Amino acid sequence: VYDRQGYLTLTLPVSEHQIIIAKLLGGLVWSILSYIVFILSILIIFFLTPIEKDFTALYNFISPYLSYGWLYALSLFVSSIAWILSIYLSISIGQLFNEYRTAMGILAYIVIAIVIGYVSLFFRIENDFNMMIGTEILRDLFLSAIYYLGTYYILKNKVNLQ
Template identity: 60%
Template sequence: MFWNLVRYEFKNVNKWYLALYGAVLALSALIGVQASSLKSIDTPDQQMIMLVFLALVFGGLIITLSISTLILIIRRFKGSVYDRQGYLTLTLPVSEHQIILSKLLGAFIWSLASSLVFILSIYIILVLTGANFLDIFSLEYLFKFYMDSFWLSVISYILSTISGILCIYLAISIGQLFNEYRTALAVLAYIVIQTVLGFVGLNLRIDIDYNWMISFEIVKDLILSAAFYLGTYYILKNKVNLQ
């Protein structure tokens, strides 16, 4: 039944999100082609205008991609758990753990897809513009100084993403405890949580070296993920207040 819930997460996602990924990659190719044509522009003013235009277009793409992924994560959890669809979800022969984990897995995959699309779009732009970044930052340098920490960075990314998603779930769950202004209170709960974490993080900052910093972030995200998950689970199991 768990995997049926996971498949449902993808089956009911609007195809608009997939179209957005395709549009980002297609427009990245267009930006790369346009950027490569800057070599033929002799007037500095024209070159600067074109560069500003390309930067604005790409920035808009990244913002759109980030916001759409965030909205997708929020809608898939709030809509199918705490709104009217929640009546159906909570009557299924599944546990609260399965509901949360299926939502989390779906949200993580969409977040990962967005990150990969972002990285691929940058790669497309660099390749089409003929940028010599690999000459500036040689692969030998990157492998020597960063590949030792590659897997730590991957683990940190995974846990950071999971922690961020679960924080959103907890904020939504806190907001639904109230009868009115649920969305506003969920946003407020998220802001308060992030403010407290930011303040604590400033006082616990680790600057010994990169590996120590990443290891600290991994431990921190593990603790936060567990706390956010347990808080969401408790509310979903004991304090559900469906509209």
Template identity: 30%
Template sequence: MLGRLLKYEIKSTARIYLPLYLLLFLTAVINKFFLSVNSENLGIPMAISMTAYVTIIVAIVVITLVITIQRFYKNLLQDEGYLMFTLPVSVDANILSKLLAAVLWNIASTVISFFSVLVLSVDRDMMGALVESWREFQTFLAAQDFAVHWIIFQSIVLILLSLVAGILNLYVAMAIGHLVQKHRVAASLGAFFLIGLVEQIAFTLFIELAAKSNWFYFLHGMNPVDQAQWLLTAAIIVVAVLGAIYYFATKYILKNKLNLE
């Protein structure tokens, strides 16, 4: 059932994202044409086109965040929630379908924006330099031991986990906000900032306590590669624990405390 929900979620949101991605590439190609012509007579059209390109990138960033919030808020916490929670679908499936789709579109928006910049900026010389840099990078990796490859893998895992935890942070804040009877949007915002404040206080206290107790003194005897591995592992564990707390708190509220509008 999760697969069906995820397919529906992607299909529903693709109608918004795909036209934006296409429009972004079209403006990138147009700007690339203007840059290649480099004519003073095209100064105004080029300025307009470049402004449109930057505006679309900003719009993609904003819309990706808005849709990430809206799909969860509207489908599970407002009137549509009556339908979603009467279907023979678990709370886990409802949350995960929103989460996985949000992760997918956040990654897609980042990748598409990056490639549009390449389309806009890369010329023949730069393309050759990029190809050569990629070959040098592959040669560098081939010459490294397992530890460096593991660091790269850990970094990717940390980035993905941070994205998941960030989205779940939004979800749990919205779920907490809906525990109150009035001003739920304001309550959700308050919950979001309160969660961030609690995390910041806990992190600061932990760092101060660790510094006073010399908990991380053993890192001084490690080489830089081992230090990086240890720190990345610790960061992955912390982010994973936070994500799990957000997830299960959201699930508990939706399952036991939900009060739909």
């Protein structure tokens, strides 16, 4: 969006919201595909290893969390959206600079990650699993909104194409 081809993207008869959503959906599809490949890789490694497998012990270890599978999936989905949007915000912040755009984008991502990680330490709930996942989902939704609005604002008002 912010390099030479960005001029063509920004001249299309679509809004900034549509550009961000299209990029988000593309990133989300690749993210979901990478999760699927990761899970398949773990399963292949697990079933091809020659060690003796104790499936009952594995099931006993995993079974308390199986009923929360939908909560895991929702948390993973929402955190993926927040992660992708944080990258887009970092790229948008980096393009505000005339020199060293890539370095500034990487620095912006590092700063955002440190600040969010530090703030998340104070709001961590470790007593109840449902509450912990629920607060993480709410946090990621809130952060997604901030990342989206920041990216939208920069894309709408501060575009600096080279």
